[in-house]
Amino acid sequence: xxxxxxxHVLTLVVGIILGALALGIVHAATSLTSEVRIGARLxxxxxVEVGLQQQQDSSWVSLEAPASRFLPPTAExxxxxxxxxxxxxxxxxxxxxxxxxRPPVMCVLGHAHPADDRFWQWTLAASRVHGIQxxxxxxxxxxxxxxxxxxxxxxxxxxxxxxxxxxxPYAEALAAPLAEARDAGILVVTFNxxxxxxxxxxxxxxxxxxDHSGGVQAGAELNNAGVxxxxxxxxxxxxxxxxxxxxxxxxxxxxxxxxxxEMFVDTQGPADVDAVQGLLEERVSAGGIGGVVTLxxxxxxxxxxxxxxxxxxxxxASFGFSDGLAAAVREGKMLFLVWDHPxxxxxxxVSAMAxxxxxxxxxxxxxxxxxxxxxxIEPTLADQDRxxxxxxxxxxxxxxxxQTEESEGDGP
Numbered sequence: 001x002x003x004x005x006x007x008h009v010l011t012l013v014v015g016i017i018l019g020a021l022a023l024g025i026v027h028a029a030t031s032l033t034s035e036v037r038i039g040a041r042l043x044x045x046x047x048v049e050v051g052l053q054q055q056q057d058s059s060w061v062s063l064e065a066p067a068s069r070f071l072p073p074t075a076e077x078x079x080x081x082x083x084x085x086x087x088x089x090x091x092x093x094x095x096x097x098x099x100x101x102r103p104p105v106m107c108v109l110g111h112a113h114p115a116d117d118r119f120w121q122w123t124l125a126a127s128r129v130h131g132i133q134x135x136x137x138x139x140x141x142x143x144x145x146x147x148x149x150x151x152x153x154x155x156x157x158x159x160x161x162x163x164x165x166x167x168x169p170y171a172e173a174l175a176a177p178l179a180e181a182r183d184a185g186i187l188v189v190t191f192n193x194x195x196x197x198x199x200x201x202x203x204x205x206x207x208x209x210x211d212h213s214g215g216v217q218a219g220a221e222l223n224n225a226g227v228x229x230x231x232x233x234x235x236x237x238x239x240x241x242x243x244x245x246x247x248x249x250x251x252x253x254x255x256x257x258x259x260x261x262e263m264f265v266d267t268q269g270p271a272d273v274d275a276v277q278g279l280l281e282e283r284v285s286a287g288g289i290g291g292v293v294t295l296x297x298x299x300x301x302x303x304x305x306x307x308x309x310x311x312x313x314x315x316x317a318s319f320g321f322s323d324g325l326a327a328a329v330r331e332g333k334m335l336f337l338v339w340d341h342p343x344x345x346x347x348x349x350v351s352a353m354a355x356x357x358x359x360x361x362x363x364x365x366x367x368x369x370x371x372x373x374x375x376x377i378e379p380t381l382a383d384q385d386r387x388x389x390x391x392x393x394x395x396x397x398x399x400x401x402x403q404t405e406e407s408e409g410d411g412p
Contacts, residue, residue: 039063044074045365052086067104067162067357068185075183083185084160103137106353107156108346109166110192111149111240113142118297118322119342123192126346127165134354146173146239153177163353164185168194168201169240175201187366189352191345193242195374204356204370207348207377211242214338214379215249218317221336221381222254222291227315229258229290232283236276236299243295246319252294258290265299273302280306281369284314291315291335299324300337304328321382328382339380348375 019389033053042048047069050207051063051178066083075081085102114121124140131138139156143149149170154177157166164181167173168190173294178201190203198206215233222231233247244262251260263283265276280292284306292307292314294300300318307314318325319338328334359366 001309043070043365044231047071050083057283065361067360068160070185072185081184084162102333104357105137105139105159105161105322106131106350107139107141107159107161107164107166108349109141109143109149109152109156109164111143111167111169111237119320119340121348122342123349126343127350130350132345134350138350144210146170150174150177153181157181157184157186160184161186162357163189165189165191165349165353168197168206169191169237169242171197171200171241178202187353187356187360189349189356191349191352193240195242195376196245197241198374199372202367203372204366205352205372206374207352208242208375209340210376210378211245212249212252213376214319215246215251216248216253217379217381218246218293218319218336218338219250219253219255219260221383222293222315222317223257225315225335227291227335228258230288231258231260231291231293232263232280232289233260234276234280234292234294234299235262235264236266236294236296236330238266244405246295270352273298276302277306277309284310284312289314291317293317294320296320297325300334304333308333318326319379326382329382332384335383337382339382341377341380344377 006297010308021330037053037055037060039053040048041052049065050069050071051065053060053063055061055256066086068082068084071081108124108127110120110124112120120142124142128138128140129391139159139161141149141152141156143152146169149166150173153164153166155182157177164178164186166174166178166188171194178188182202188201188203189205189207190198190201193208193211195206195208195211219231231250233250235243235247237243247260247262254260256272263279265279280303283289284292292303294303294316295318297320299320300316300320301322301324303318305315307316315335316328317335318338319340321337323341325334325337329337354371356366359369
């Protein structure tokens with residue numbers, strides 16, 4: 001018999017809890033429920049917790065706690081706050097009543113559209129698959145900028161989710177809607193960009209790539225390859241703090257071999273790749289450039305095209321992964337790739353929400369137990385020797401994305 005590891009058991013337990021909430025069928029008691037009452041208690045941290053108790057056969061059954069059931073100590077006096085719903089059971093004319101509860105809602109919010117960005121295509125696809133495994137109503141969002149991202153958060157809040165997982169590339173712009181979510185009793189975790197800013201928005205748990213470490217690895221690998229002179233660090237989202245951290249790490253890893261110059265080329269999807277290629281051709285033609293490091297798939301392809309068009313010997317490397325980039329590494333046209341683990345990030349974002357919710361269901365304070373923990377994933381470097389091995393990652397992630405699109409439409 002196959003033995004389950006502790007991690008498998010935890011996943012199974014949390015899945016059972018959420019699956020029961022999503023699909024649970026409640027059989028009625030033998031008599032019609034005629035009375036309910038509200039329970040409330042003041043917690044040590046200043047919050048007020050509420051629940052609903054039903055009377056059956058002249059006795060009170062266990063109190064039921066809704067998903068959103070906490071009134072924060074900062075709540076305005078005189079303002080009404082509402083919990084999520086609770087199904088009330090009963091019988092009619094001695095016939096059993098079966099009540100199917102609405103699956104609990106969770107939201108995952110990214111900061112680029114999957115149709116335009118391969119990383120987010122894979123990340124949100126992995127989140128969707130994990131949401132199906134947990135049996136939750138998972139809402140996926142993708143934004144072009146901070147205003148859209150904030151609007152997406154408020155749209156999610158309106159659906160009364162039990163938890164939100166959001167990327168945090170611009171914490172200041174998202175602080176207000178995230179505060180609104182917490183005030184509504186919604187659990188908030190963060191992932192991907194913004195590890196250093198997670199505490200500022202009171203994220204329960206942050207999961208993401210160690211962007212600085214990835215940059216350091218890239219800089220060290222450039223040194224090993226004998227690259228000298230100025231290295232361009234191409235930033236495709238100006239306000240994304242995680243990309244700036246990659247460039248800072250690149251500066252630290254590249255060391256005395258030369259300088260690292262940040263180059264901003266804000267993109268809005270594949271249509272701008274030609275424009276990025278033109279900007280790179282112009283800068284490389286100006287001279288003094290020994291290498292180019294891009295921070296996602298699209299700008300990586302643009303850098304390859306620019307260097308080939310100029311017939312230049314400038315070294316090229318990139319964060320991200322695709323079959324095209326892997327082929328370029330295998331053929332010696334690109335030095336290496338930094339695999340940023342989109343599937344892992346998307347999957348664990350849902351796990352983080354489930355963990356926080358399971359703590360609350362167990363009458364444990366998720367703020368105390370998670371305490372703003374940060375789980376940073378070490379990037380994987382793929383040089384020419386490893387590029388062929390990593391093709392399996394590309395094929396799995398693309399198959400994952402294709403399967404979820406076929407089963408659930410075109411996605412966000």
